[in-house]
Amino acid sequence: MSTLYTQKDHSKIPELEHRNFRNDDFWTKIPGWANITRGEFADFRWQSKNSIKKVDQVEKILGSRVTKEFMDDLRMGQKKTPMNIRITPYVFSLINWDDPLNDPLRKQFLPVGSQFLPDHPMDQEDSLGEDTDSPVPMLTHRYPDKVLFLPTTICPVYCSYCTRSRIIGGSTESVEKETYGANQKKWDDVFAYLARSPLVEDVVVSGGDAYMLTPAQIKYIGENLLKIPHIRRIRLATKGIAIFPQKVLTDDEWVGAVKEVHDLGRAFGKQVVIHTHFSSPNEITKWSQMAMDRLFSLGITVRNQAVLQEGVNNHVDEMVLLTRQLGFMNIQPYYVYMHDMVPGCEHLRTTLKEGEELEKAVRGTTAGFNTPTFVCDLPGGGGKRHIASYEYYDDENGISVWKAPYVKKDQMFLYFDPIHKLSEDAQKRWANEGDRNAMIEEAKKKA
Numbered sequence: 001m002s003t004l005y006t007q008k009d010h011s012k013i014p015e016l017e018h019r020n021f022r023n024d025d026f027w028t029k030i031p032g033w034a035n036i037t038r039g040e041f042a043d044f045r046w047q048s049k050n051s052i053k054k055v056d057q058v059e060k061i062l063g064s065r066v067t068k069e070f071m072d073d074l075r076m077g078q079k080k081t082p083m084n085i086r087i088t089p090y091v092f093s094l095i096n097w098d099d100p101l102n103d104p105l106r107k108q109f110l111p112v113g114s115q116f117l118p119d120h121p122m123d124q125e126d127s128l129g130e131d132t133d134s135p136v137p138m139l140t141h142r143y144p145d146k147v148l149f150l151p152t153t154i155c156p157v158y159c160s161y162c163t164r165s166r167i168i169g170g171s172t173e174s175v176e177k178e179t180y181g182a183n184q185k186k187w188d189d190v191f192a193y194l195a196r197s198p199l200v201e202d203v204v205v206s207g208g209d210a211y212m213l214t215p216a217q218i219k220y221i222g223e224n225l226l227k228i229p230h231i232r233r234i235r236l237a238t239k240g241i242a243i244f245p246q247k248v249l250t251d252d253e254w255v256g257a258v259k260e261v262h263d264l265g266r267a268f269g270k271q272v273v274i275h276t277h278f279s280s281p282n283e284i285t286k287w288s289q290m291a292m293d294r295l296f297s298l299g300i301t302v303r304n305q306a307v308l309q310e311g312v313n314n315h316v317d318e319m320v321l322l323t324r325q326l327g328f329m330n331i332q333p334y335y336v337y338m339h340d341m342v343p344g345c346e347h348l349r350t351t352l353k354e355g356e357e358l359e360k361a362v363r364g365t366t367a368g369f370n371t372p373t374f375v376c377d378l379p380g381g382g383g384k385r386h387i388a389s390y391e392y393y394d395d396e397n398g399i400s401v402w403k404a405p406y407v408k409k410d411q412m413f414l415y416f417d418p419i420h421k422l423s424e425d426a427q428k429r430w431a432n433e434g435d436r437n438a439m440i441e442e443a444k445k446k447a
C-alpha cells in the first residue's frame with residue numbers, strides 16, 4: 001500500500017469531520033496573548049500590529065513554551081531562507097507549539113535550519129519564466145488570453161514555498177531583492193499595455209497579495225481593468241482568507257472596495273472573483289467559515305489554489321479533509337499545484353508520483369466540481385498542465401518531460417522530483433554531471 005495512506009497512525013477521517021470548525025480561544029495558549037479577548041483577536045488592526053516579523057518576537061511571545069534548541073534552529077533557518085518572516089497571530093497560535101518541528105503551519109511559515117536540503121541542480125529563481133514572458137514591468141503575458149499582474153511585492157504572511165521568493169517580502173540574509181511594496185507609478189503602463197492587447201480577457205491580480213492593497217488601490221486597479229472593453233474576468237489573488245480571516249470580518253473598508261469592484265464588474269457583465277490559498281486543514285477554523293459566510297453573502301465567488309507540500313498536505317486524509325472543508329465553506333477547490341522548482345524549498349517538494357496518487361485518491365470523495373485538479377506549472381514557462389499529462393515520466397530517476405503546444409509550440413519542458421526521495425542508485429547518478437545529462441537526454445528521446 002502507498003505510503004500516502006500509512007505515514008500517519010490514524011486511519012480514514014470520519015465522514016463528517018469537515019463540518020467541525022474549531023471555535024475555541026486557541027490564541028490564549030500562547031503566553032504573550034493569554035489575556036487577549038475574542039474582540040481584540042477579531043480586530044484586523046490588532047492582527048496586523050501583532051504579526052511576528054522577527055525571530056526574537058517568537059521567543060518573546062512564547063516564553064517557556066519554546067526550547068532553546070528550537071530557537072537556535074529557527075535562527076539558523078534565517079541564514080538560509082530566501083523569505084523573511086511574517087506571520088499573523090491567527091496562524092502563529094494555530095501551530096502546535098508542543099511539537100513545532102512537525103507542525104504543518106510551522107513548516108509553511110517558519111523555516112528552521114535543520115530542515116533545509118541542498119537545492120536541486122535544476123532549480124531556478126524564476127522557475128516559471130515569469131520575467132522572460134514579461135512585456136512590461138509587473139506583468140507576465142504567457143497564455144494568449146490571460147495575464148498575471150503583480151502590483152505589489154508584500155503579503156500578510158511570507159510562505160516558505162513562495163514561487164516568487166526572488167521578489168517578494170524584501171531582502172534576506174541569502175537573497176537580495178530590488179523592490180518592496182506597491183509600485184503604483186508603474187501600474188498605468190500595465191493598463192496601457194492591456195488596452196492595446198485585444199486578445200487578453202483574463203487578469204490575475206496577484207503579487208504579493210491583494211490583501212496588502214489599500215481600498216483605494218483595489219478600486220483604482222479594478223476600475224482601470226474593468227473599463228478595458230475586452231477584459232472579461234478579474235481574479236484577485238490573496239492568501240488572506242486562509243491566514244488572516246479577521247480582515248474580511250472587520251476591515252469594512254477593504255471588503256467594501258472588493259464588493260464595489262465586484263458589483264461594477266457585474267454591471268458590465270464581467271466576473272470579479274477571489275482566488276485564495278488554503279493548503280492545510282489546520283489553517284481552517286470557525287473564523288475562516290465566518291469570513292467566507294460574509295463574502296458569500298456579498299455574492300463573491302472564492303476559489304482555492306493549494307500547493308502540495310511534504311509534511312503539510314501530502315497525505316490522503318489531509319487532502320480529502322481540506323477538499324471537503326473548502327467545499328463546505330463555499331470555496332471551490334480549484335487547483336493543487338506541484339511545488340515549483342525554486343531554491344530553498346527542496347524539503348517541501350514531493351514527487352510527481354505522489355501527486356498522481358493523491359489525485360486518484362481524492363477524486364470521488366466529493367462532487368466533481370468541488371474536486372481540485374492537480375497540476376504542474378512547468379519550469380521554463382510552459383504553463384499549468386494536468387499532473388498526468390506528461391509525455392514521458394522516468395520515476396526511477398525523477399524526470400518528467402512535457403509539452404505545451406498551445407503555449408510554446410515545439411518546446412519541451414522538464415520537471416524533476418526531489419533527489420532525496422529517489423533510490424540510492426538514482427541519487428548517485430544525479431551526483432555525477434555526466435550521468436545526469438545522459439539521463440535527461442534519454443528521457444527527452446523517449447518522450
Ligand code: SF4
Nearest residue numbers: 155158159162208239
Ligand atoms: S502569499 Fe503568495 S506571494 Fe505571498 S509569500 Fe505566500 S505564496 Fe508568496
